[in-house]
Amino acid sequence: MNRNSTSDTRPPALVHALLDEATADTAPGAAAVGDGAGRWTYRELAAYSHAVDAWLEARGIGRGDRVLVQVPSTRELVALFYGTSRRGAVFVSLNPGMKDFHLRSVLANAEPGLVIAADAAAARITEFSPAPVVGMGEFWSGVAALHEKGARASAPVEVSAEDIAALVYTSGSTAAPKAVICPHGPMLFASHAIHLELGYRPDDVVFCRFPISWDYGLYKILLAALGRSELVLADGESDLVLLKRIRESGATVVPIVPSLATMILTLAEREPAPEGISRVRMFTNTGAALPRPTADALRAAFPGAEVIRQFGQTECKRISVLPPEFEDGKRESVGRPLPGTTVLVLGEDGAELPTGETGEIVVEGPHVMPGYWRAPELTARTFRENPVTGARRLHTGDYGHVDEDGFLYYEGRRDDVFKRKGVRMSTTEIEAATMDIPGVRAAAVLPPAGDRDLAVCVEGDVASHTVLRELARRLEPAKVPGLCRVVEDLPLTLHGKHERKQLALLFEGNDR
Incomplete structure (x- = not known):
């Protein structure tokens, strides 16, 4: 299905130009970004980004150089993102939770010109980093001094929409982290297209629980600028104060994944809100399918809020x-x-398959990235040409179908679609049925592998035999798992997805 829109004015095709346009278009005191320590206006954020540009220039960083950053998600990191863009350099943000084993791999792959790390980690990383390492404290004291002088780079860099703005490292199916190449143009196109659907507004407060190292967090910077909205960063804050911070910040937009939604609902049950205290108008979900009972519970706990499903890579x-x-x-x-x-x-x-038939989901458009950084074979498998037009296509590895209205239905990853007892099925449909069982808060399904039968792991107040009995009432016999485990908390990745390797360990022994 092709959707085109030409009636809306396109934003600038450069990351920092988007900030400049938002700054010129907002009132002097309009809030741009906040964290637990305070907030900046759009004008303050723009000024700090210029100071970052000047600091990077003094360090010899230029167009195309990679700036690798492993620090918490704060206002300073947002300024660093925009300042790196002004320099024409490539922003490479890593989750502070990434261990040295993978960090060494990323350093070898990215070959950064500079590493900025948390003060406590800088000395350790210096021991194995081929690039200079600067602690966050030293970096920011230098930027703050330049900001006080109103400094700007002496030689602004000419940046094009084709230049790389960021490398986003993701684990995926490979042993070592791989980086998606994200040029300015595709990033801005994707942001604008999402904005057309979600409609962020100047009175919105976007509450971001996710690290900027994850694209779900990174793009909130761009979407907030498009909406002239305020972005509140809360990645490092305690789970116990999560709902309190949502309420105190006046959040109107709350991006979620299923595990975060479950956490919010648990807190809402313990701390019911006085009438009128919540301003949330929209929850946006991605990362994994949001179970319908969870979506319904969010609407009940936050009257008037919409829950919007999204799908992407x-x-x-x-x-x-x-x-x-x-x-x-x-x-x-x-x-x-x-x-x-x-x-x-x-x-x-x-x-191309007819309407309703299941196959691989393939995407074309200006938001399809060029490929993976220094991984030509993987790029060739995933990013291919349209045999007729030559346009770049993303072969997602996800399976699904479209209906007669062009709406998409996701049925699972290539590895999640399998046959058992001669019947084709997916983990997604079995997880959805499991979530329909009273007492189940979260569920994860593992396809058969080796000697292990089809297995389901659930989080909730329910017995394993009850789960299997209830699934037998909801699914055809071949789709009912042979194994079930009930756990206190499902193991999750840093991005809130199911940690499949840890889940598999729960089923060693093959007993129920």
């Missing part, structure tokens, strides 16, 4: 969004393709 940022007006009519859909993009469902022979 870092390799193109976003594929589809389900507008709230279709929530009832398209209950199982992950939405319609972004404006200006094309989504196809292809069979094994590469031919």
Whole structure:
């Protein structure tokens, strides 16, 4: 399905130009970004980004150089993102939780010109980093001094929309982290297309629980600027004060993944809000399918709030969004393709499949990234050409189908779609059925592997035999798992997705 939009004015095609346009378009006191220590206006953020540009220039950083950063998500990191863009350099933000084993791999792959690390980690990283390492304290004291002088770079860099703005490292299916190449143009196109669907506003406060090292957090910087909204960064704050911070910040937009939604609901049950205290108007979900009971519970706990499903990959940022007006009519859909993009469902022979038939989800559009950094073979497998037009296509490895209205339905990853007892099925449909069982808060399904049968792991107040009995009432016999475990907390990755390797360890022994 192809969706085009030409009526809306396109934003600038450069990351820092977006900030400059937002700064010129907002009132002098309009809040841009805040964290637990304070907030900056758009004008303050722009001034700090210029100081970062000047600091990087003095360190010899230029166009195309990688600036690798491993620090918490704060206002200073947002200024560093914009300042790196002004320099024409490449922003490479890593999760502070990344261990040295993977960090060494990233350093070898990215070959940064500079590393900025948390003060406590700088000396340790210096021991194995081939690039200079600067502690965050030293970096920011230098930037603050330049900011006091109103400093700007002496030689601004000419940056194009094709230049790389960021490398986003993601683990995916490879042993070592791989980096998606994210140029300015595709990042800004994706942000604008998402903004057309979500409609961030100047009176919005966007509460971001996710690290900027994850694209879900990184793009909140761009979306907030497009909406002239305030971004509140809360990645490093305690889970116990999460709901309190949402309320105190006046949050109107709360991006979630299923595990975060469950946490918010648990806190809301313990701390019911006085009438009128919540300003949340929109929850946006991605990363994993949001179970319907969870979405319904969010609407009940936050009256008037919409829960918007999204589907995407870092390799193109976003594929589809389900507008709230279709929530009832398209209950199982992950939405319609972004404006200006094309989504196809292809069979094994590469031919487009008819409506309703399941195949690989393939994406075309200006938001499809060029590939993976210094990984030509992996790039060639994932990013291919349209055989007719030559346009770049993203082969997602996800499977699904489209309906007669062009809405997309996700059925699972290539590894999540399998046959058992001659019946084709996916982990997604079994997880959805499990979430329908009273007492289940979260669920994860593992396909059969080796001697292990189809297995389900649940988090909740329910017995394993009850889960299997209830699934037998909801699914055809071949789709009912042979194994079940009930745990206190499902193991999750840093991005809130199921940690499959840890889940598999729970089923060693193959007993129920």
